[in-house]
Amino acid sequence: xxxxxxxxxxxxxxxxxxxxxxxxxxxxxxxxxxxxxxxxxxxxxxxxxxx
Amino acid sequence: xxxxxxxxxxxxxxxxxxxxxxxxxxxxxxxxxxxxxxxxxxxxxxxxxxxxxxxxxxxxxxxxxxxxxxxxxxxxxxxxxxxxxxxxxxxxxxxxxxxxxxxxxxxxxxxxxxxxxxxxxxxxxxxxxxxxxxxxxxxxxxxxxxxx
Numbered sequence: 441x442x443x444x445x446x447x448x449x450x451x452x453x454x455x456x457x458x459x460x461x462x463x464x465x466x467x468x469x470x471x472x473x474x475x476x477x478x479x480x481x482x483x484x485x486x487x488x489x490x491x
Numbered sequence: 492x493x494x495x496x497x498x499x500x501x502x503x504x505x506x507x508x509x510x511x512x513x514x515x516x517x518x519x520x521x522x523x524x525x526x527x528x529x530x531x532x533x534x535x536x537x538x539x540x541x542x543x544x545x546x547x548x549x550x551x552x553x554x555x556x557x558x559x560x561x562x563x564x565x566x567x568x569x570x571x572x573x574x575x576x577x578x579x580x581x582x583x584x585x586x587x588x589x590x591x592x593x594x595x596x597x598x599x600x601x602x603x604x605x606x607x608x609x610x611x612x613x614x615x616x617x618x619x620x621x622x623x624x625x626x627x628x629x630x631x632x633x634x635x636x637x638x639x
Contacts, residue, residue, distance in 0.1 A: 463608050464496065470525050471498050471600060477520040478598075479502045482512040486504035486594075 493606040499599040506588040506596045510565035513586060513598075514538060527554040527574060536570075538562065544570060557581060565590075572602075580607045 502509055512520065518534040526534070531546035531554075542559035555578075561569035565588055573581035582604040589597040 460493065460606060463605065467496055467602065467605055467608070468498075470522065471496070471602070473522045473525075474520065475498060475500055475598070475600075477522060478513065479500065481516065481520045482502050482504045482509050485512065485516075486508045 496602040496605055497600065498602075499597060501591065501595055501597050503595055505593060506565040506590040509588050509596045509598060510568065513568065513588075514564075517544075527556070528552070544572070557584075561585070582607060 504512075514536050515538070517536045521534055523531060526546050528546065528548045530548055532549045533547040534545075534556075535547070536542065536544045537559065540559055540562050542562070544556040544558065545553050546556065547553045556574050557570045557572040559568070559570045560583070561567055567585070567587050569583060569585040571578070571581040572584045582602060585601045585603070587597075587599040587601075589599060591597050
């Protein structure tokens with residue numbers, strides 16, 4: 441996922457674009473699932489709700 | 492720098508209730524398979540600035556996930572988030588609870604510094620095989636779904 445090259449005494453690390461996109465897609469999936477579960481729980485446990 | 496990930500959605504409850512559920516009941520709604528151990532028995536988000544966020548497995552092992560950095564109920568919450576990785580490479584999650592009338596709240600999530608998760612991937616894989624192996628199948632499945 442990470443490429444590496446030496447420049448003088450430094451090493452340059454570079455995250456490949458596809459790796460970055462994969463991390464982003466993964467996180468979007470997690471947050472999507474978390475948001476859906478959160479919403480379900482919050483709406484069904486609200487003491488002020490008429491339900 | 493990579494742009495922050497932003498998500499928002501409405502929930503039909505008060506901001507007070509939304510804040511309370513987000514924090515004190517994270518154990519109930521956070522997807523249980525998206526944890527460090529993959530078998531967390533308990534997930535805790537301690538109240539107040541400096542509060543720990545961690546999971547505990549059935550054999551009592553605790554994995555730190557992060558630390559609360561802003562605690563302003565019922566409008567704003569922020570925490571460092573590294574999910575068992577290196578604390579110095581923590582990402583930051585900020586959640587705003589915007590009241591839209593008495594019974595609806597807009598949840599605005601901003602996840603900053605998430606690109607570090609990619610940079611830490613090799614490190615995770617080497618040092619914390621359990622965590623990465625647990626996360627990886629979801630990761631791959633998501634990518635494959637995206638390609639269909």
